[in-house]
Amino acid sequence: MGDRKISALLFEYSAYNVVGHIRPDGDCVGSQLAIFNILKAKNIQCNIIKNDDYGSILSSFMDSYAVVDDGQFDSTLPLICVDCSDFKRAGVNIYKKYNKPYLNIDHHISNDKFADHNIIDANASSTAQVIAEALLRENIDFDKKTAEVLYLGIMTDSNRFAYDTTTLATIKVVEALMAKGIRISEIFQKVYEHDTLRKYLLLERFLHNVTVFEDGHCCTSFITENDFVETQAELLDTEGFVNYTRQINGVKVGAFLEFHETYVKCSLRSKDATWRMDLLAKKFGGGGHPAAAGFNVELKDTNFYAKFKSALAEHVRNILKN
Numbered sequence: 001m002g003d004r005k006i007s008a009l010l011f012e013y014s015a016y017n018v019v020g021h022i023r024p025d026g027d028c029v030g031s032q033l034a035i036f037n038i039l040k041a042k043n044i045q046c047n048i049i050k051n052d053d054y055g056s057i058l059s060s061f062m063d064s065y066a067v068v069d070d071g072q073f074d075s076t077l078p079l080i081c082v083d084c085s086d087f088k089r090a091g092v093n094i095y096k097k098y099n100k101p102y103l104n105i106d107h108h109i110s111n112d113k114f115a116d117h118n119i120i121d122a123n124a125s126s127t128a129q130v131i132a133e134a135l136l137r138e139n140i141d142f143d144k145k146t147a148e149v150l151y152l153g154i155m156t157d158s159n160r161f162a163y164d165t166t167t168l169a170t171i172k173v174v175e176a177l178m179a180k181g182i183r184i185s186e187i188f189q190k191v192y193e194h195d196t197l198r199k200y201l202l203l204e205r206f207l208h209n210v211t212v213f214e215d216g217h218c219c220t221s222f223i224t225e226n227d228f229v230e231t232q233a234e235l236l237d238t239e240g241f242v243n244y245t246r247q248i249n250g251v252k253v254g255a256f257l258e259f260h261e262t263y264v265k266c267s268l269r270s271k272d273a274t275w276r277m278d279l280l281a282k283k284f285g286g287g288g289h290p291a292a293a294g295f296n297v298e299l300k301d302t303n304f305y306a307k308f309k310s311a312l313a314e315h316v317r318n319i320l321k322n
């Protein structure tokens with residue numbers, strides 16, 4: 001796991017920058033806010049660097065937090081990265097200003113330990129769980145507000161405790177968070193019951209494009225830049241779409257592709273860890289977990305979708321052979 005205790009690392013300096021990955025999710029935001037709160041309680045300055053749009057749902061968790069734009073932060077401060085499998089995930093404005101971050105807290109199996117200090121637990125459901133376990137282990141007290149954002153990270157990254165990544169350790173952490181007085185139904189509703197009509201219009205287009213192939217083992221779908229424009233949906237409205245590709249009976253692996261003007265964003269999910277989505281993602285320059293991974297590639301090839309589907313089918317065939 002880590003080379004030093006999280007408390008020694010976090011309380012070493014008087015000010016930090018903290019950043020998560022671009023295209024933020026609940027784990028990356030929850031982890032940043034937790035770090036902010038833990039430092040604030042010790043009178044340590046923490047600047048949350050905004051490297052992307054948080055979207056309306058995650059923004060609702062950030063109401064009371066000040067954020068610094070990634071064009072105007074003090075890059076002499078030590079940088080804490082959370083939930084980033086590699087440093088590039090922090091966004092170009094961050095990684096071009098730092099040779100090496102100070103601290104890297106993550107749970108991706110593909111994490112390449114890019115910082116001076118690395119606290120990585122690939123068995124954890126989420127980065128929020130890694131942080132929560134460290135706090136509990138090292139007896140660092142934290143408040144209800146911190147417990148709420150840690151729960152946000154764990155709930156979203158475990159897909160509401162549905163993935164294999166949910167272990168007894170995850171549940172024990174949740175027990176400790178509940179003891180701080182959090183209300184899980186409140187956090188659930190804040191995340192999952194604030195859908196917009198435009199999201200459903202986008203979902204309609206996504207479902208229209210669903211296709212199953214390779215003896216029913218593979219399922220893919222896609223949406224285009226034009227779909228975002230016409231439905232007026234926001235980028236983060238696609239959160240959770242990829243799960244539909246994996247949920248069909250008989251399907252082993254699913255993929256969801258977003259075709260933007262200059263790049264393709266692909267999310268990969270499988271029913272379980274045997275399908276090594278992280279290895280397939282790696283072939284396209286991405287990474288992730290065995291059952292949940294992804295990549296971004298520049299859009300140069302107009303035939304990319306067909307080629308990707310062949311690569312996915314081949315990947316599944318190879319695993320079935322072994």
Ligand SMILES: [Mn+2]
Nearest residue numbers: 027083127157
């Ligand atoms: Mn995560």
